[in-house]
Amino acid sequence: MNTVNIGMVGYKFMGKAHSNAYRALPMFFPHSLKPSMNVICGRNLEAVAAAGKQFGWKEHTSDWRDLLDRDDIDLIDINAPSNAHKEIAIAAAKAGKHLYCEKPLALSLADSREMLEAAEKAGVKHMVGFNYRFTPAIMLAKQLIEEGRLGDIYHFRAWFLQDWIVDPSFPLVWRLQQEIAGSGALGDLGAHLIDLSHYLIGDISEVIGMSETFIKERPLPDESGGLSAITGDTAATGPVTVDDATLFLARFANGALGTFEATRFATGHRSTNSFEINGSKGSVIFDFERMNELQVHFSEDEADVQGFRRVLATDPPHAYSDAWWPAGHPIGYEHTFTHAFLELLDAIQKDRQPSPSFSEGVKCQQVLEAVELSIKDRKWIQVSSL
The missing domain is CATH 3.30.360.10 (Dihydrodipicolinate Reductase; domain 2)
Known part of the structure; x- marks a missing residue:
C-alpha cells in the first residue's frame, strides 16, 4: 500500500488548510504514504465544487454518505462544524474508514466517548486535529x-x-x-x-x-x-x-x-x-x-x-x-x-494508532x-x- 485515498468533509478554513497539507506531503516527505485527494464534500454543491477545483480534489459531492461505500476512500477527514462530527465519524468507522477529525472532538464528553468507542470497535486508525x-x-x-x-x-x-x-x-x-x-x-x-x-x-x-x-x-x-x-x-x-x-x-x-x-x-x-x-x-x-x-x-x-x-x-x-x-x-x-x-x-x-488519537480528544x-x-x-x- 503506497497510497491513502481520502474523502474530506468540509471545504472552508480548515478544508483549505488540510488540502494544502496533503498536497505538500509528497514533495517534502517523499517516503511517506502518498495522499490521494479523491473526494471533497460540502453542503453547498456550487461552493464545494469551486473549492474542490481550487484545492486540487478529483471529485466533489454534497452528501458525506456518498463516501462510505466507495472502495476508493480509505480515510475520512472531518473538518465540518462541530455538531456534524459525531454522526459522520461513527458512520465512517462502521464503514471501516480511518478517521481524522478536527477539534473539539464533539459537542459533549458523552458524544466524544461514543466516537472513540465506535473507532475502537471498528479497528480503524483515529486522530484528532491538535495541530499545534x-x-x-x-x-x-x-x-x-x-x-x-x-x-x-x-x-x-x-x-x-x-x-x-x-x-x-x-x-x-x-x-x-x-x-x-x-x-x-x-x-x-x-x-x-x-x-x-x-x-x-x-x-x-x-x-x-x-x-x-x-x-x-x-x-x-x-x-x-x-x-x-x-x-x-x-x-x-x-x-x-x-x-x-x-x-x-x-x-x-x-x-x-x-x-x-x-x-x-x-x-x-x-x-x-x-x-x-x-x-x-x-x-x-x-x-x-x-x-x-x-x-x-x-x-x-x-x-x-x-x-x-x-x-x-x-x-x-x-x-x-x-x-x-x-x-x-x-x-x-x-x-x-x-x-x-x-x-x-x-x-x-x-x-x-497515531497521536493524538480520539483518546486524547476524549481526555480534552x-x-x-x-x-x-x-x-x-x-x-x-x-x-x-x-
Whole structure:
C-alpha cells in the first residue's frame, strides 16, 4: 500500500488548510504514504465544487454518505462544524474508514466517548486535529521536559487571545451558536491549550473556572466562512449562546499548577497562542506568533549569563527541519498540518494508532466539561469524576 485515498468533509478554513497539507506531503516527505485527494464534500454543491477545483480534489459531492461505500476512500477527514462530527465519524468507522477529525472532538464528553468507542470497535486508525503539537519549537519544549533539563515542573500558564469578534456588529456566525459549536472560546481556543498541557505536563486532576459573554446579541449573517461573515440587510439579530472568554485554574496530577485563558476579546491580539512553563532547573516560553522560536532559561547557567535565550528551532536536530528549508529559514502555520498528517499516514503504514488519537480528544473533552461544570456550580471539579 503506497497510497491513502481520502474523502474530506468540509471545504472552508480548515478544508483549505488540510488540502494544502496533503498536497505538500509528497514533495517534502517523499517516503511517506502518498495522499490521494479523491473526494471533497460540502453542503453547498456550487461552493464545494469551486473549492474542490481550487484545492486540487478529483471529485466533489454534497452528501458525506456518498463516501462510505466507495472502495476508493480509505480515510475520512472531518473538518465540518462541530455538531456534524459525531454522526459522520461513527458512520465512517462502521464503514471501516480511518478517521481524522478536527477539534473539539464533539459537542459533549458523552458524544466524544461514543466516537472513540465506535473507532475502537471498528479497528480503524483515529486522530484528532491538535495541530499545534507538531510545531518544532513546542516539540523542543517537550524534549527538554522529558530529558529532565527543566527539572520538576511547577507551573504551566497558557493563553490564547484573539479579537476578531470585538465589534458588536460582527454577525452571529456558527462559532457563536452553542448548538453547532458546543462552546465558544473555551472549546475553540482553550481546547488547544488543554491538549498542549496534556502533551507537555500530563493529566489535569481538577479545575475551577469563570466565563463571560460580553455581547449577548448579534446581527444575523447573510453568509459566513471560516472566521469571516457578511451581515444581512435586515436588522434581525440572534442570541450569542457561547462564551466570549473563559479563564480557569488547574491542578495537574503531578502537582504542577496551571492557569488557562481563552478569549476572543483581547484587542490587539490576532491569534496569540502562548504558554510558559517553570521548573526547578529552568523555564521555557512559547508564542505561536513567533512559532519558530522558543525562549529557554536554565538556572544552572553561570550568574553573569542568567536569563532567557532565544532558540531558533529551524535547524537539525530540531523536528522536521531536514525536510523543509535551509538553516534559519522559518516555517509557518500550514506546516503544522503537514506534520500532523505525516504522523497519521505513518501510523496507517505501520499499523499503529497515531497521536493524538480520539483518546486524547476524549481526555480534552473531559477537561472542557469539567470547566463548564465548575462555572455552573461555582466550585472545584475533579476531572476524573466525569
